[in-house]
Amino acid sequence: MKKLSIIGLLSAGLLLSSCFGTTPTAPAAGATPPPPSLKVSELKKQDLTVYNEFSTTLEGKQNVEIWPKVAGFVQEVYVEEGQKIKKGQPLFKLETQTLNQDANAAKASVNVAQVEVDKLKPLVEKGIISEVQLETAKAQLAQAQANYQSVASNIGYSRITSPVDGYIGEIPFKKGALVSSAMGQPLTTVSDVSEVRAYFSMNEKELLKLKESMPKNDKNVMDMEKAPQVSLIMINGEEYAEKGKIAMINTIINSTTGSVTARADFDNKNNLLSSGSTGKIKIPTVYNGAYEIPQTATVDLQGKKLVYVVKDDNTVTTMPLDIITTTQNGFIVEKGFEEGTTIVLEGVSKLRDGMTISPVK
DSSP states (O other): HHHHHHHHHHHHHHHOOOOOOOOOOOOOOOOOOOOOEEEEOOOEEEEEEEEEEEEEEEEEEEEEEESSSSSSEEEEOOOOOOOOEOOOOOOEEEOOOOHHHHHHHHHHHHHHHHHHHHHHHHHHHHTTTOOHHHHHHHHHHHHHHHHHHHHHHHHHTTEOOOSSSSEEOOOOTTTTOOOOOTTTOOEEEEEEEEEEEEEEEEEEHHHHHHHHHHBBOTOBOOOOGGGGGGEEEEEEOOOOOOOEEEEEEOOOOOOTTTTTEEEEEEEEEEEOOOTEEEEEEEHHHHHHHEEEGGGGGGGTTEEEEEEEEEEEBBBBBEEEEEEEESSSSSSEESSSSSSSSSOOSSSSGGOOOOOOOOOOO
16 A cells, blocks of 8 residues: 555656646856857958048139229120120220320320421521430420320220120129229129139148148159049039049148148039039048948047957957048058958947957858
């Protein structure tokens, strides 16, 4: 009977075990957690292009202010504001009535002086008067002729023509207005915008960076002919279709502002760009055989940027970055790493030197 009871108890225990399962074994105290799985990447050398942007103001190839050389009333205005004109085309005509009167008086003085010279010549030849009187008369004739030429030139200045091809700007003085060379503003401005010049400023550090990136000639001087093409971002945010070239870099730094002025030229055959417009100049700088380090892969330590490098045994160690420049995504370095070096891309703020990770490429 006792044996049967023991067998019955064992059978009941087995039945309960099969119904409810066995209780899992608790982990041993102090077990090491698995290493964190973090994304990593191998560094590869690339030819990277970085664009620096500078605010710019556009000017026409020529902006010529038209001023009157003589005073007078505006008698005729031959052009309209915004009109395209050619070199030598008439723009304004000033009233010349007073000038004509002055010219007639000057011409009369020339005639009188000429008569005097003609009268004295035979008297000198006959020895009746001295040579000095004749020379004095000739001098007075020359003075009268000079006065007449001056007045005649002023009459010519009353007809104002364009010195260049271009477009007429604002015309503040209309027909009947009194104008002179002492006015506070010109009659108008003729702007040649077949080519526009984009002026921009850069600080001393930016100038040094641009000089280093510019191609050099045999004399180790910046070769403007081989300067990289630049882009223009117009005021609407769109990029201008035509590329431009850097045409001038003023290497004399302004002691007051600490900056220098540079210029890039753009063709404007379609007349899309206007003198006085603003925008941004994008200048490319190419770094050959460089690495781009994502910003998320870096940590800051005492003002320096560091990355975590993965060793063969999957432990990590920090390495400083020798940063050349920054990009929208991170930093560019050219040295300090061998190609193929593996760096950690995420979770770097929680890492420490010597930690082991599970790299995920």
